Amino acid sequence: MKGVVFNLLEDAVVREHGLLAWDGLLEMAGLEGAYTSLGSYPDSEVIRLVDAASAALGLSAGEVLRWFGRSAIPLLRERYEMFFTSHQSAQSFVASINDIIHPEVRKLYAGAGCPHFHFHDLDDGRIGLAYQSPRRMCRLAHGFIEGAADHYGDQVEIEHLSCMLDGHPVCRIALDWSR
Amino acid sequence: MKQEPIPLPSDLAATVERLERLVQREREGRLQAEAIAERGLRELYESQVRLALLQRITDCANRSNDFSEAIGEVLKEICEHMNWAFGTAYRVERSGKAVSCVAWFTSEPARLFPLVEASRERTFPSGEGLPGRVLRDVHPHWIDEAELATDFCRRVAAASCGIRAVCGFPVMIGDEIVCVLEFFARTAMMDKDAILLTVTQAATQLARVIERERARAALVHDALHDAMTGLPNRTLLDERARAAFERLPESREGLAVLVIDLDGFKAINDKYGHHAGDIVLIETARRFDSVIAACMGGRRRGDEHAWRATLARVGGDEFVIVLDSLPNPGIAMDLAGALIDALKGAILVGDEYVNVGLSIGIAHSAAGYGSVEQLRQDADLAMYEAKSGGHGGVVTFSEALGNERRNRMALESELRDAIREKQFTLFYQPIFALGALQDQGERLRGFEALIRWNHPERGLVEPGRFIPAAEAGGLIVFIGDWVLRQACNAMARLHRDLTERGMSAGELPYISINIAPQQFLQPTFSAHVRRVLLETGVPPELVRLEVTEGVAIIDPDQTRQVLEQVRSWGVKTSLDDFGTGYSSLSYLQNLPFDTLKIDRSFIASMDDPKSRKIIRAILDLASNLNLSVVAEGIETREQGASLREMGCEYGQGFHLGRPLDEASAFALVWPDGAANAA
Numbered sequence: 001m002k003g004v005v006f007n008l009l010e011d012a013v014v015r016e017h018g019l020l021a022w023d024g025l026l027e028m029a030g031l032e033g034a035y036t037s038l039g040s041y042p043d044s045e046v047i048r049l050v051d052a053a054s055a056a057l058g059l060s061a062g063e064v065l066r067w068f069g070r071s072a073i074p075l076l077r078e079r080y081e082m083f084f085t086s087h088q089s090a091q092s093f094v095a096s097i098n099d100i101i102h103p104e105v106r107k108l109y110a111g112a113g114c115p116h117f118h119f120h121d122l123d124d125g126r127i128g129l130a131y132q133s134p135r136r137m138c139r140l141a142h143g144f145i146e147g148a149a150d151h152y153g154d155q156v157e158i159e160h161l162s163c164m165l166d167g168h169p170v171c172r173i174a175l176d177w178s179r
Numbered sequence: 180m181k182q183e184p185i186p187l188p189s190d191l192a193a194t195v196e197r198l199e200r201l202v203q204r205e206r207e208g209r210l211q212a213e214a215i216a217e218r219g220l221r222e223l224y225e226s227q228v229r230l231a232l233l234q235r236i237t238d239c240a241n242r243s244n245d246f247s248e249a250i251g252e253v254l255k256e257i258c259e260h261m262n263w264a265f266g267t268a269y270r271v272e273r274s275g276k277a278v279s280c281v282a283w284f285t286s287e288p289a290r291l292f293p294l295v296e297a298s299r300e301r302t303f304p305s306g307e308g309l310p311g312r313v314l315r316d317v318h319p320h321w322i323d324e325a326e327l328a329t330d331f332c333r334r335v336a337a338a339s340c341g342i343r344a345v346c347g348f349p350v351m352i353g354d355e356i357v358c359v360l361e362f363f364a365r366t367a368m369m370d371k372d373a374i375l376l377t378v379t380q381a382a383t384q385l386a387r388v389i390e391r392e393r394a395r396a397a398l399v400h401d402a403l404h405d406a407m408t409g410l411p412n413r414t415l416l417d418e419r420a421r422a423a424f425e426r427l428p429e430s431r432e433g434l435a436v437l438v439i440d441l442d443g444f445k446a447i448n449d450k451y452g453h454h455a456g457d458i459v460l461i462e463t464a465r466r467f468d469s470v471i472a473a474c475m476g477g478r479r480r481g482d483e484h485a486w487r488a489t490l491a492r493v494g495g496d497e498f499v500i501v502l503d504s505l506p507n508p509g510i511a512m513d514l515a516g517a518l519i520d521a522l523k524g525a526i527l528v529g530d531e532y533v534n535v536g537l538s539i540g541i542a543h544s545a546a547g548y549g550s551v552e553q554l555r556q557d558a559d560l561a562m563y564e565a566k567s568g569g570h571g572g573v574v575t576f577s578e579a580l581g582n583e584r585r586n587r588m589a590l591e592s593e594l595r596d597a598i599r600e601k602q603f604t605l606f607y608q609p610i611f612a613l614g615a616l617q618d619q620g621e622r623l624r625g626f627e628a629l630i631r632w633n634h635p636e637r638g639l640v641e642p643g644r645f646i647p648a649a650e651a652g653g654l655i656v657f658i659g660d661w662v663l664r665q666a667c668n669a670m671a672r673l674h675r676d677l678t679e680r681g682m683s684a685g686e687l688p689y690i691s692i693n694i695a696p697q698q699f700l701q702p703t704f705s706a707h708v709r710r711v712l713l714e715t716g717v718p719p720e721l722v723r724l725e726v727t728e729g730v731a732i733i734d735p736d737q738t739r740q741v742l743e744q745v746r747s748w749g750v751k752t753s754l755d756d757f758g759t760g761y762s763s764l765s766y767l768q769n770l771p772f773d774t775l776k777i778d779r780s781f782i783a784s785m786d787d788p789k790s791r792k793i794i795r796a797i798l799d800l801a802s803n804l805n806l807s808v809v810a811e812g813i814e815t816r817e818q819g820a821s822l823r824e825m826g827c828e829y830g831q832g833f834h835l836g837r838p839l840d841e842a843s844a845f846a847l848v849w850p851d852g853a854a855n856a857a
Binding site: 086107110 | 199202203209210213214216217220221224225262324343365366367369370
């Protein structure tokens with residue numbers, strides 16, 4: 001996992017719960033916690049931090065990830081403004097994730113393994129988003145989409161049609177931007 | 180200076196506050212350091228990728244001489260690099276419009292189909308559409324999502340393909356815009372500076388390909404066209420003629436070749452200089468071109484009987500027209516007539532009007548032809564036939580013309596064998612002094628050497644059957660040289676024998692040798708004569724070179740020089756066949772001859788008083804000019820007697836002595852006893 005994810009999580013925690021909360025979380029997870037965006041760290045460390053937050057806040061790991069995703073968008077906006085200004089809507093921003101944002105991430109972090117989101121039209125007019133990742137972080141994606149909607153002032157309804165956490169081979173999310 | 184202690188917090192809360200500020204500063208510092216590092220990494224990455232892209236584009240441009248080949252690859256590279264959905268290009272044509280190259284790239288053809296369809300085979304005038312705007316302003320144009328929906332002529336297609344941004348770039352050669360590149364993206368185009376940098380460099384490489392293509396086209400054009408008239412040259416003509424011949428139906432009908440030669444062109448060149456000749460050629464080409472255009476203009480577009488014409492300048496003053504897909508052969512003759520009419524009007528050269536005529540040979544393709552070259556040769560032959568008439572005009576090749584040529588070519592080939600295998604032999608016809616008085620009888624004075632071809636199958640062949648072919652084929656020079664040397668050799672031997680037997684030098688017979696015009700006018704002819712005289716040892720005053728008026732007509736100055744030179748060595752000169760041809764008295768006046776030979780036709784018709792008058796006039800003339808006269812073709816005793824009475828000194832003919840082989844002829848010289856002994 002790229003260090004920037006840890007940095008974003010730290011920022012989100014500090015912003016909401018204060019500087020010491022992050023240190024507490026690290027202590028609970030048993031981690032040293034010196035992360036820089038330029039480095040890469042084991043995936044397990046993120047999972048341990050999420051689990052620690054889950055225990056501390058009394059939320060499910062999925063709920064923590066969703067919160068983190070949604071909170072991360074304004075932070076990303078501060079760091080990477082250009083990804084946001086070129087879009088007029090959250091839908092456009094989300095749709096560009098594979099084509100623009102991931103290549104950009106790879107420019108900075110050689111070898112970054114980005115998840116691929118497969119967008120497609122669903123029969124009922126909604127947008128389908130299929131996602132397959134060994135990290136099983138579909139809830140983080142859910143939060144990112146909500147955060148994007150917040151940023152552009154759009155409404156989106158998100159439904160998980162299937163989830164790898166439930167033993168499905170792929171996570172499938174339906175997005176309804178028509179609200 | 181007194182050191183103040185650094186103020187420290189007094190209580191714990193203040194300490195925590197300070198530590199938090201400290202952490203915050205550290206965080207800010209780290210973020211800034213990360214941002215700086217990230218910016219550097221991004222720039223490094225982008226420049227590496229851009230360099231790799233430009234390297235690929237440059238490689239492609241270096242590989243390719245053909246824009247249409249390079250453009251597809253360049254569009255692909257740029258689209259893939261930029262992650263753009265669709266790229267296409269427009270060539271700027273001479274009309275000043277941007278015309279689709281029908282070259283495009285998209286990684287998703289099915290998805291982009293509406294836009295591909297809306298763009299391919301499109302033409303944009305200046306100012307119209309994105310390509311037209313780039314063309315007009317000669318700088319890149321960008322269309323973003325907002326403008327796309329309102330102000331883009333292909334917006335419906337673009338919208339259906341999910342396009343969000345479009346850009347267009349000019350490809351420049353110097354100040355000239357030669358091409359417009361157009362790219363469509365399904366996302367916004369963000370870093371315009373980077374895009375501009377990349378695409379501009381790619382455009383520079385594309386411009387190189389176009390420049391090379393143009394240079395090559397110019398070379399090819401120069402290689403295939405006549406620089407003076409701008410008409411196709413022989414190479415292009417041959418190429419098109421061959422292609423047209425290949426396209427002929429089984430009947431091989433429908434193709435005609437016109438070979439056109441200007442009559443009187445050389446005279447214009449000689450008189451007014453080459454510049455004048457050039458003006459005539461250019462004007463001729465222009466008139467031919469408009470005649471052809473007018474002839475073709477009569478037909479409607481899409482007419483199934485459409486025919487094509489290629490006019491080419493293939494040599495100095497020689498033009499060729501190949502007519503292709505002719506619905507009827509009469510068109511070629513009509514066109515030839517129109518060409519002749521077109522040159523009836525004089526051409527203005529400087530302050531003078533000059534006229535040229537045309538000799539045109541036409542050959543039509545037919546079943547017998549195996550190649551267009553044969554057709555061209557037949558048209559050539561027909562042109563020479565037209566020219567040989569002296570007044571130009573049109574001759575269409577016919578079977579008879581062809582047979583004549585085939586026979587002559589076969590004969591020429593046999594003659595080459597004959598020269599190589601020494602199949603020629605000389606016969607000698609005695610020439611007699613006719614004697615002042617009838618009872619004196621004729622006294623042998625010399626011989627005329629006459630060539631015979633000892634053909635392995637046909638036996639002895641008379642010169643009239645092969646000399647014209649030898650002259651046409653340029654072989655006469657070899658044959659003539661052989662005759663000259665052979666005759667001098669034989670005569671030298673005879674003189675040696677006769678002198679040994681006690682004959683006085685004054686009584687020795689002379690040898691008269693026919694020299695063909697081509698042979699006579701060779702620059703080395705007189706030197707050759709000199710060498711033969713030295714090598715054979717024949718007395719020069721006993722050698723007579725017979726030439727016809729033909730030499731004087733071709734080159735009077737050269738003729739006089741050669742005659743004077745050979746006469747300076749003592750060789751006699753004789754004007755053969757006098758009375759036929761031009762018989763210009765000025766030749767007699769200007770050219771140094773010793774002897775006139777009255778043509779046999781006057782002797783044959785001596786019964787006609789007119790002929791007798793002519794003979795008398797020739798004899799008077801010769802007497803006044805101090806020339807001796809030999810009458811040829813005396814076949815009867817009466818003719819001989821009449822000529823003697825009229826004062827003709829010498830004669831030859833069947834009545835006096837037929838041409839004989841060397842031994843038989845020379846036996847005539849011996850006194851009776853010696854001849855018998857021999």
